[in-house]
Amino acid sequence: MNVLLDLFSVIAICFGTFFFLAGTAGLLRFPDALSRLHALTKADNLGVGLIVLGLLPHAGSLLAALKLVAIWALIQLAGATSAQLIARAIRRSG
Amino acid sequence: MNDFFLSAAGIILFTVAVGLVRVLSGPTNADRIMATQLLGTGGITSLLLVASATGVRGVDDVALGLALLAAFAAIAFVDNVAAPDSDTSKGDRTE
Amino acid sequence: MSILQILDIGLAGLVLAVAAWTVFARDAFAAVVGFVAYGLLLSLVWVRLFAVDVALTEAAIGSGVTGVLLIGAAGRLRKLEASGGDDELPGASLRLFAAALCIFVTLVLAGVVLSLPDPGPTLAPEAARHLAETGLGNPITAVLLSYRSFDTMLEKVVLVLAVVGVWSLAADQYWGGAAGNPRGAEPDGTRALLAQVLPPLGILIGIHMVWVGADEPGGAFQGGAILAAMWMITMMAGLTEMPSIRSRLLRLVLVAGPAVFVAVGVAGVAFASGVFAYPTGFAKPLILFIEAFMTLSIAVTLPVLVAGPPKRLRQQ
16 A cells, blocks of 8 residues: 555656646747746646645645645645736736 | 655756746746746745655745745736836825 | 755755846846745745744745835836936946945855854753743744843834834825825736635634744744735735724734733733743743734734835825
8 A cells, every 4th residue: 555655656746847847848948928827837736736646645644734735725826816917917018 | 755755856946946047038027927936836846845755843834834925926026017007006106 | 965965955056046146137126036036945945954933934024025025116116217217326436345345244254154163152952951941842932932032022122113114204294194005006806816815824824823833833923924914915906905004903003012022021020030031830821922912013014014104195
């Protein structure tokens, strides 16, 4: 069981790390600001989400697991609202 | 397992740090704020990984605080820098 | 070399690089963004130095209060520059002098740090030995609110003085009015959503940080800064307004923390061994009592400082 959980963690965290790589690559390589914003949200959503998922089996207590999920939810909320606001600012300015 | 967590934390931190090039190059201020946003999420994530590997107490609260305030810089940017013309705060410029 | 060491060295290099960028950036906003990133990295550094209490403070203050304050300042400077204000650079000799002064201070600091005896002088064992008498589990809270509570009280008084200083910048006709909200654009749905979902969670997290501060990393300042950010977000979304500086309630809350602190401190003469001493066995409840009021004061003081002097006439 333990080995399986560890394997699950490794896979989830590897995928999460990949989304951070992809998000950064997009931020650096995409041609215009709106596409770059789009790349950024992938790291926010999937990157953090998958790594939190991978850390959950190692959380130790219910409170710690709850905190991990809360952190993910807060980042989602912040990412969604700030992407909306930044996108509006980009459209206004250009 | 701990070494794996630490390596992942290192890779993520390094990745989002490379993204900071956008703070340098811009070209728009929106790009700059996006790069800090990415550094924020990457920083929080590596904090969680390091916390899990080293077991230092209270680190999850640091990550919680950072996540709670993650949108503040973007909102302040939109209000103060992106749209200086649409400033409606009354009496701001009156002498 | 272990992975953790590589991570630490990389983090240190990153902090230096971002710090250099913040100093050398020509554009005010680019420098401010660099500084916000710097603050974020610094809270990671504090965690790695096992100073989780400081990391919490840096996280709460850096990404909430000072981030908003500095980005607001950059926006205002931009307006000044656009309107052709006096934005010319200071003369070469002045800049050289400033650079020389900074290098001198850096060298002196580096010299002092390098000449510290190894192991450095420390009161840590002493602090740990008396921890049980305070009833607290977090030695940092014990230092702040018991061993050197007088200093901490003065620090809170300084915050009140800062508010007096900011308010005294008000133009005559606005005295008694309210500060402009720290927002520029019209209210919109996105911001309103964030300002309605975030505060309930944030208030919970802020109070949690104060409460666990007795035994775990956390405390009044960290919790207060989170609560302050929550009030700020409702103002940034246009859902609440900064009250008039004449407001009795506002003034009362601003001084509540320091006042309660002084009152408990002076009561130590009658009930304990002296000024700012706690009666035996009552240290922890008294400390939590003081912290509750301090949290409230900090949560109100910081947004008042960010909002600045009154800029609107009093609403009748």
